[in-house]
Amino acid sequence: MKEVINVAKTIKTPSIRVLIDDEFGQDKMHALEVGNHIEHTTLANIVTSSAIYYDPDPTKTIIKDDI
Helix, strand or coil: CHHHHCCCCCCCCCCCCCCCCCCCCCCHHHHHHHHHHHHCCCHHHHCCCCCCCCCCCHHHCCCHHHC
């Protein structure tokens, strides 16, 4: 995610490891289906909201989550 957020031109780690529940862990077709869904996921599918804050002095921040 960090490379996506920072708009990296060259992604250094083009892989992901996903653990599948035991119920489907031995089913290769299910694993491929999960992988295909992940491959076609966009940020719009996983981000529910976003905001940009300008904080002129980070040492005296006004942003509650940064305190």
